[in-house]
Amino acid sequence: MLKSFGRITKYLKTLGKFIGPGFMIAVGYLDPGNWATDMEGGSSFGYRLLFIILVSNIIAVFLQNLTIRLGTVTGLDLASASRKFFPKWLNLFLYVLAEIAIIATDIAEVIGSAIALNLLFPSLPLPAGVAITAVDVFIILLFYNEDVEDDENSTSGRMVRIFEIFVMMLVAAVGICFIIELAYSDIVAVDVFKGFLPTREIFTEPEVLYVAIGIIGATVMPHNLYLHSFIVQSRCREWKISRPKVSKRGEQWIVKSNQFDLQPNKPVQQNMTPLEMIMSHTSIPVDSSGQVNFESVRKYLDRSLKKNLHYGFMDLLVALTFAFFVNCSILIVASANFYYTSGGQGQQQIQDLFSAHALLLQYLGPPAAVTFALALLCAGQSSTLTATLAGQVIMSGFLGMTTRPWIRRIVTRLIAITPAMVAACVAGRSGLSNMLVASQVALSIQLPFAVVPLVYLTSRRSTMKLDLVVEGKEVDSIPLVTEQAKMSLIDRLVSRLRFSRSKSDWTRFPQFSKLNKRAVKDFFVQSSGQGEEEEERPSSDSSIEEKPNNRLTIDALPEPLVYANGKVTKVISVLVALLLIGLNGYLVVSLFMQI
Known part of the structure; x- marks a missing residue:
C-alpha cells in the first residue's frame, strides 16, 4: 500500500513539472467564439449538442497530441517544420492563411474581452474596451522568453513558468465562474447525460447540423496546432542539450563531449547510468576500446523522449478535460435557462453575448450575470495572451524572422486590434457580434490548411527523427x-x-x-x-588540434531515432483531416449561400 502511494506521489510530482503547456492550449478552447456557438446551441437545441462537444474534444486531443510529437521529436514547431520541408511557394501560401487565422483568432479574443468589460462597466465605451485589451501584450513581453536553446538561463525558465501559472489561474477562474453558474441553474442530470449520446436530429436537421459544425470549428483552433508544437520544446531542453556535439572535418566527424574538455580514453564506469554518462562533464560515453558508445546515448534519448511524450500527453489530457467541462457548462447553462424554460421549450434564443448576459440577469439575477461577465473577461484575456504568442510563433517559423520578439508581438497585436476598433467605433454592438461570427468562419476556412500539413509531417520518417548528435561549427x-x-x-x-x-x-x-x-x-x-x-x-582550436586525445573521430553519423506515426495513427489522422475538411467546407458553403 505504501509502495503504491509512493509511486503515485512520484508520478504526480513528475507530472507537475510538465503541467503548463496543455493549459496554455486549453484557453484556445474557451475563447469567445466557443462561447457564442455553445450558447446558441444550448438555447436553440437543448442538451443534444453535448455529443458534438465530446467528439470535438476527442478530435482536439488527437490533433494536439500530434503537435506534441512533432515538437518533441524534431525540435521544430509546425510553422518552422513547414518552412524546412515544404517548397517556398507552399510555405508562403500556408503562412498567409495562418496569418489570417491568427488575426481572426485575436479579433475574437479582443472582442470577447471588450464585451466583458462593457458588461461589467456599462459606462465604458466599446472602443475603450478594445484598447484596454492591448495591455496584455506587455504581460507577455514581461514574462515570456521563448529561447528554448538557452540552457543556462534559469531566470528565463522561471519567468516562463510564472507566465504559465498566470494563464492557468485565468483558466481556473473561468471554471470556478461556471461552477457558480451551474449552481444557479435548474439542471436535470438525466437529460444532461442523454445529451452525450448521438441523436438522429444532429445529422438530419440542417439547423442542428449547422450549429454542430460551428461548435467543431470553434473548438479545434488552428493557432493551437502551431503554438503547442512550440511550447512543448521547453520541456525537452535538459536531455537534448546533453547529446554529443560533432563538427565536420574533411571526411570525418569530430566528436566533442562538452565545450571545455574531452577524455575519450577514460573507460565507462559500470555503475554509471546513461543519464550520468551523458550529463557528466568529464567525457561522453565510450566503450573499453575507446570508441564512442552511441548505444548508451540511443537508450537514454529513447527513454527521455518517451517520457516527454507520455507526460506531455497527460498534461494535454488534464487541460483539455478541464476545457471540456467548461464548454459543456456553457451549453448546459444556456439549455437550462433559455431552452428548458417554465413557459415551454425554445422560448429564448441567444443572438449574441450581450443578449446572453441580459437573459441571465433577467432569469438568475445580478450575481449570475456578473459571474458570466467575469468568466468571459478571464477567458478573453487568457486567450489573447496565447493568441499573441501564437502569432509570433507563426511569423517566426514561416518567415524565419530574427527580429526581437517584442517587435513581432506588438505588430501582431496592432494588426488584430485595428479591425476590432473600427467595428466598435462604426457599428457598435452589432458590429462586434458580426465580426465575431466572421472570425469563426475565417478559422474554419484555415483549419484544413493546418491539419493536413501536421498529419503529413508527423507521418514522414524523414521528418520525425531525433539525431543522436548535434551538428555544429568548430567555435570556442x-x-x-x-x-x-x-x-x-x-x-x-x-x-x-x-x-x-x-x-x-x-x-x-x-x-x-x-x-x-x-x-x-x-x-x-x-x-x-x-x-x-x-x-x-x-x-584554442589550434592548440586542440595538436592534442589528438582531446577529440574522437567517427566516419559516419549514427542512425537517428525515428518516431513517425504508425499505420493506425496514419489512418485515423487521414480520416480526421477529411472529416474536418468536409464539415468546414459545408459550413463555409452554407454561410455564403445565406449571404
Whole structure:
C-alpha cells in the first residue's frame, strides 16, 4: 500500500513539472467564439449538442497530441517544420492563411474581452474596451522568453513558468465562474447525460447540423496546432542539450563531449547510468576500446523522449478535460435557462453575448450575470495572451524572422486590434457580434490548411527523427572579442552576467572548476581590452588540434531515432483531416449561400 502511494506521489510530482503547456492550449478552447456557438446551441437545441462537444474534444486531443510529437521529436514547431520541408511557394501560401487565422483568432479574443468589460462597466465605451485589451501584450513581453536553446538561463525558465501559472489561474477562474453558474441553474442530470449520446436530429436537421459544425470549428483552433508544437520544446531542453556535439572535418566527424574538455580514453564506469554518462562533464560515453558508445546515448534519448511524450500527453489530457467541462457548462447553462424554460421549450434564443448576459440577469439575477461577465473577461484575456504568442510563433517559423520578439508581438497585436476598433467605433454592438461570427468562419476556412500539413509531417520518417548528435561549427564556447565588439552595451552586459552566473554551476565539477574560472576571467579581459596575458590560457582550436586525445573521430553519423506515426495513427489522422475538411467546407458553403 505504501509502495503504491509512493509511486503515485512520484508520478504526480513528475507530472507537475510538465503541467503548463496543455493549459496554455486549453484557453484556445474557451475563447469567445466557443462561447457564442455553445450558447446558441444550448438555447436553440437543448442538451443534444453535448455529443458534438465530446467528439470535438476527442478530435482536439488527437490533433494536439500530434503537435506534441512533432515538437518533441524534431525540435521544430509546425510553422518552422513547414518552412524546412515544404517548397517556398507552399510555405508562403500556408503562412498567409495562418496569418489570417491568427488575426481572426485575436479579433475574437479582443472582442470577447471588450464585451466583458462593457458588461461589467456599462459606462465604458466599446472602443475603450478594445484598447484596454492591448495591455496584455506587455504581460507577455514581461514574462515570456521563448529561447528554448538557452540552457543556462534559469531566470528565463522561471519567468516562463510564472507566465504559465498566470494563464492557468485565468483558466481556473473561468471554471470556478461556471461552477457558480451551474449552481444557479435548474439542471436535470438525466437529460444532461442523454445529451452525450448521438441523436438522429444532429445529422438530419440542417439547423442542428449547422450549429454542430460551428461548435467543431470553434473548438479545434488552428493557432493551437502551431503554438503547442512550440511550447512543448521547453520541456525537452535538459536531455537534448546533453547529446554529443560533432563538427565536420574533411571526411570525418569530430566528436566533442562538452565545450571545455574531452577524455575519450577514460573507460565507462559500470555503475554509471546513461543519464550520468551523458550529463557528466568529464567525457561522453565510450566503450573499453575507446570508441564512442552511441548505444548508451540511443537508450537514454529513447527513454527521455518517451517520457516527454507520455507526460506531455497527460498534461494535454488534464487541460483539455478541464476545457471540456467548461464548454459543456456553457451549453448546459444556456439549455437550462433559455431552452428548458417554465413557459415551454425554445422560448429564448441567444443572438449574441450581450443578449446572453441580459437573459441571465433577467432569469438568475445580478450575481449570475456578473459571474458570466467575469468568466468571459478571464477567458478573453487568457486567450489573447496565447493568441499573441501564437502569432509570433507563426511569423517566426514561416518567415524565419530574427527580429526581437517584442517587435513581432506588438505588430501582431496592432494588426488584430485595428479591425476590432473600427467595428466598435462604426457599428457598435452589432458590429462586434458580426465580426465575431466572421472570425469563426475565417478559422474554419484555415483549419484544413493546418491539419493536413501536421498529419503529413508527423507521418514522414524523414521528418520525425531525433539525431543522436548535434551538428555544429568548430567555435570556442567563449564569444570572441570581435563578436563582443558587435554587441550592444546591453547585450554585452547580459552576456557577461550569464557567464558570471553559470560560473557558480561549475563548482559541481571540480575537475573543470579551475579551467572554467580562468576561461571566464580571460573572457572579461578580452571584452574590456585590459589586463595582461597569463602563461596558461584555455585551449584554442589550434592548440586542440595538436592534442589528438582531446577529440574522437567517427566516419559516419549514427542512425537517428525515428518516431513517425504508425499505420493506425496514419489512418485515423487521414480520416480526421477529411472529416474536418468536409464539415468546414459545408459550413463555409452554407454561410455564403445565406449571404
